[in-house]
Amino acid sequence: MSRVIINMGLEAKVVSELLAGINAELAEFESRTFPDGETYQNLITEVSDKECIVLANGVQPDSQFLSWIFMANNLKELGAKSVGLLIPYLPYMRQDIRFKPGECVTSRHFARMISDAFDWMMTTDPHLHRYNALSEIYTIPTQIVPAAPAIARWIKASVENPVIIGPDIESQQWVEEVASLVGCPFEVLLKERSGDREVSVSLPLRDDLMEYTPVLVDDIISTGRTMAEAVTNLIKCGWQPPVCIGVHPLFSDECVELLEHAGAQRVVSCNTLVHPTAAIELSADWSEALKQSSLMDAC
The missing domain is CATH 3.40.50.2020 (Rossmann fold)
Structure with a gap:
């Protein structure tokens, strides 16, 4: 089964090593922002029946999150066999409890949206404080690569x-x-x-x-x-x-x-x-x- 890497934020050196390490193809895609702030994406590489891995940079997630979700959903619609997320730094693990009435437990909501869009996720040393495992909030298979x-x-x-x-x-x-x-x-x-x-x-x-x-x-x-x-x-x-x-x-x-x-x-x-x-x-x-x-x- 051929694999395709879709890089949405990791540095070129890391991407090159991953491509060589797992013998994958680097996807070509177009992404731009309309004047009103909406995102345009066009996936040029054929992904039908291929294992797709989205690489994401978890810093400043609010400015990138929708692009990850759009990409994952588009990959599935275009026939990808599976769509995974490699995100070395996993954001939104800070708020794991409601400290004050009305506070949003963002870790749970972020996990649910990622789980809805992707088939699996790999990360490194997430900030598990009050959670014993990612499976407490993520409903997809996850793997932690220790640092x-x-x-x-x-x-x-x-x-x-x-x-x-x-x-x-x-x-x-x-x-x-x-x-x-x-x-x-x-x-x-x-x-x-x-x-x-x-x-x-x-x-x-x-x-x-x-x-x-x-x-x-x-x-x-x-x-x-x-x-x-x-x-x-x-x-x-x-x-x-x-x-x-x-x-x-x-x-x-x-x-x-x-x-x-x-x-x-x-x-x-x-x-x-x-x-x-x-x-x-x-x-x-x-x-x-x-x-x-x-x-x-x-x-």
């Missing part, structure tokens, strides 16, 4: 004598797995948040780790304030300047500067999103996952 192996490969090649540190308890799942793959110790800090931008971090760390190079790892870095607080406190306690790693670089404009000013020796991220810090490559991991996955077989 930990790629992060561990990078740390082994780039950091001498590391200790992996999580900036809060939510990061423990990534920290513990990365440390296991690297073969080094790990610790998790304690965080208290007061508002959207104010955080404090405490350090329940052992003195026997002081000679190690601290590597702070978290799934999402946005404002960078939590990690910057951890960097500052580590250095105040006599630790070496840490390396900061984020799976998804949702960096605000001042985030990298904030971390460097706090004392980070380097800020690195995965290429789930396009960013200058994205030195950790997952393209091979996604390609291998697509080759080995049973997602398309389930359609």
Whole structure:
């Protein structure tokens, strides 16, 4: 069965590696916006009876979402055997509970609309906080490609004598797995948040780790304030300047500067999103996952 990749936002390097890795064809399509803001799409490549994979960039989703849905529905109408979504950073996982009366639980509604349009979905390390699995909100087959192996490969090649540190308890799942793959110790800090931008971090760390190079790892870095607080406190306690790693670089404009000013020796991220810090490559991991996955077989 031939496969077709429809790129709707991933960088060219990633697309090229995926095309070669799964022996797929790159679809040609036209997309433009009418003066009144409506979207026009024209799929030029023949997709009848082919397995189609839409590649999407999850940052700023509101400006792209309808285009993904239009594309998925058009592919199905044109006879595609299956239509899947590879979206390395999965948005709309933040609002997973109604904190105040009347609030919209956007994670559930987004999941329902994606599930209605696509046959399956693949992503990397979604922000599962109050959900135990994507299947709680997505009704299509899903697969998570973990970033930990790629992060561990990078740390082994780039950091001498590391200790992996999580900036809060939510990061423990990534920290513990990365440390296991690297073969080094790990610790998790304690965080208290007061508002959207104010955080404090405490350090329940052992003195026997002081000679190690601290590597702070978290799934999402946005404002960078939590990690910057951890960097500052580590250095105040006599630790070496840490390396900061984020799976998804949702960096605000001042985030990298904030971390460097706090004392980070380097800020690195995965290429789930396009960013200058994205030195950790997952393209091979996604390609291998697509080759080995049973997602398309389930359609």
